[in-house]
Amino acid sequence: MATGSKNKAPHSLAQYSSLPTPNPNHNIKRGSRDSTKIYEPTFPEQDACTPAGLKRAQQHQKMAIDWNTLAKEFHDILGIRPPDDLAFRKRVEAVLSRLSACNAVPTDERRTRLLALVNRKFDINAQAINKLLAIAAAKKISFNYHEKSRIAAAFDQSEKPSFTLVLQLKNAVDDDLVSAFRPASVEVTLKKLHSELVSPTLIRKDSRPRDWSQEIRRSLFGGFVFSVFRQQDMHELFDKDIHLEARYEPDFWKHLHKSRREMFSRAKTLVYLECDGSIEINKIAPSLQKEFFELANHGYFALHLKNAHGREWRTAALATLFAEKFLEKRLENGYFRWREIESTTRSYIPALADADTAFDRANLGYHYKDTFVLGDDARGGILLLFQKNTSDETLIPCPSCRSHDVQGNSYSSLGVKSWECMNPICPDRSKFDRGKRYSFYQLLRQQAIDNTNAMISISSVRAWSRDVQSVKPSDAIIEMLVRHYTLPGDGVLQIGGDVTQSLGRDITCEQLSKYLNGLNELGENALSKFSRSPFFGRFAIARPTPGAGKGAVESRTFGNTELLLGDCFDVLSEMPEAIFDGAVTSPPYYNAREYAQWQNIYCYLYDMFNIARQVFRTLKPGATYLFNIFDYFDNENTIAYSAMGDKRMILSAYCVELFERAGFKCEGNIVWDKGEIEGKRAFNNGNFSPYYQAPFNCWEHILIFKKPGGEISFARPLPRVLRQKPVMKIVQGVNCHGHTAPFPDQVPELLLERLPENSVVLDPFAGSMTTGRVAARLGRRAVCIEKDRAYFELGFSMLRNSAAQIPLFHLAAQ
């Protein structure tokens, strides 16, 4: 049964511009629908111009709109009373007293709007919509974000013509789809509402015990009051900026453009810098610094290091570290609990006592996003992406009701200021009456969706859905960057590289050498100041070696492999210098596993630095150390502990810096391409627009470090890419391997196969002793250190079992 009114205006394309826009982050799960446009179901402004519209306008001019009228109507339609909340009532009455009855929409329309509001807030049509989308998908019909929004609105308003118009415009009119249009009947809507009032479906955030029914009634009644009047009247009532414009601007983004000009400087939204990978980091650092201050907020810096000679990886790592941390700032925000950070770090690192640490200053900069690997031969290169996010405190009115009664909300991520609307009559309050949350960045992303000229082709999105690519010419890379990370009309600075097409953007090209020469002076200062900064004083500190007898808790020898139980720092401290011909390992990734928990990244880095120093000491000059690590997502816990501090970790970049401080030379990196990996990162929910595209992170680093001063010959050079699936350890939900993070045999093979026989190889974080097993198979000697007793035992038994399967393995266990 329909909830629509009888007096509908004819449908037109223009009408769609006022339809709701669900949160682009959700597919059709619309619980937290996030619109930057007002939910204005079926009463377009043009209606007043039609004879029927005029008639209706005359009719309701006579009506007095006060609390009691609306309360009665609300009760008649939904069978529930408005909230018993005096303060709320006063706010509503104050609003009503400022609005004349002639601006109200007719009563039947009010009913439609109210029922649609209930449907939307409680996501009542979600199942039916998903069913329809599934039928469409089976017929190979897919809807983009805009079409899905219109379909959702048509369901909530029970407006079949709006739905069929979507199909018509797509040339996809189909009987099965038309008959799958089954919006909730009024009975279903009311039943759901009443059951929610008695026992609400809670989401975790809402689970504090409180008066749900009151909150639901307040949210619905507030939204109802808003929808009783024309959108323009409500906006003009709430928006203090309205005087800045000669005419009312229905589009919030355009309105914001006029009233918040300073936020809209799009003169530089992307910087692309292309250079040879052998470039020294002191040449790159100043450009990162200079452009950070010139880029529009949320803009991107793309660094393309061409030609693979290995050295590009060192530059990439140091540039990443500099980019993320170069800006030293005293933060006033309450989320920056530096005293707590200082005290946990100091209690973990007693040696910090006299170091210059300046914990009261935060280290900020770009957000590291991705590194695309461009091919596996010498012509390949890498492309790094950094995004600027700096907190802008400029007040942004609520995009739904345009009220300035908003307050700063917790940041969605560092540098992205978000707001919460406090207007009780805002139509976009949650079902439990929480104010709408939004940020400038979210609005920018929404704008990117709304701008049909910004649409990216499916082929471009697909072509760049992995972060391991084939060799790509510069123009293809720039085209991707421009399409995926800017909007039409934006300014782009291209430094180096060939001339490319503009794609409707304003591209300024600069010659690389000329540009870099202009930055020379800044360069030396920027980098040396950073490397001497207190930031490193918080973790790059030598740890005293333990007293004698603190080494291995237990040791076992099996064939040519020695297994040592203990902390590798302690165990290695007791070993003589220069005894190993090479090392290969995969360390515990900071806070990624149960065996890898640190209070903050400083504590982790302190451990990694000191273990690296011990590995360095025990390796022979000329020895190679292969270090497998992944830049996954977590929280460094050095600025904010909440989810806003979650980000892509730059573990590999930190390791390059620290290993060089320990004495190693970074000679390059082997890209371990893990193939098609699972994950959601590249899912764009049908939004083929800028700022929604991110690749799957398909590869891990195997960094190549060398201890200088000698030569240990390799049978053949190391490859640039290792294509290998990860170890299959979970089968039907059960870990059948035993270790949670083993690497495949092919990782230690990279080293062991290339070293001469009788070489001795170290794995300081041995886990299930994969290195030991590979060494045994290849007739090499290995020393494996593992801290965890259970993994030590597991490694031992796996070694024994695998030895039994190798006929040539004739050295018995001792």
Ligand SMILES: C[S@@+](CC[C@H](N)C(=O)[O-])C[C@H]1O[C@@H](n2cnc3c(N)ncnc32)[C@H](O)[C@@H]1O
């Ligand atoms: C990523 S796993 C290594 C997995 C191994 N490559 C394999 O194939 O099974 C890291 C291992 O380091 C161990 N570990 C962590 N800290 C350690 C330390 N200080 N000394 C020795 N082992 C440590 C953990 O218990 C874990 O088993």
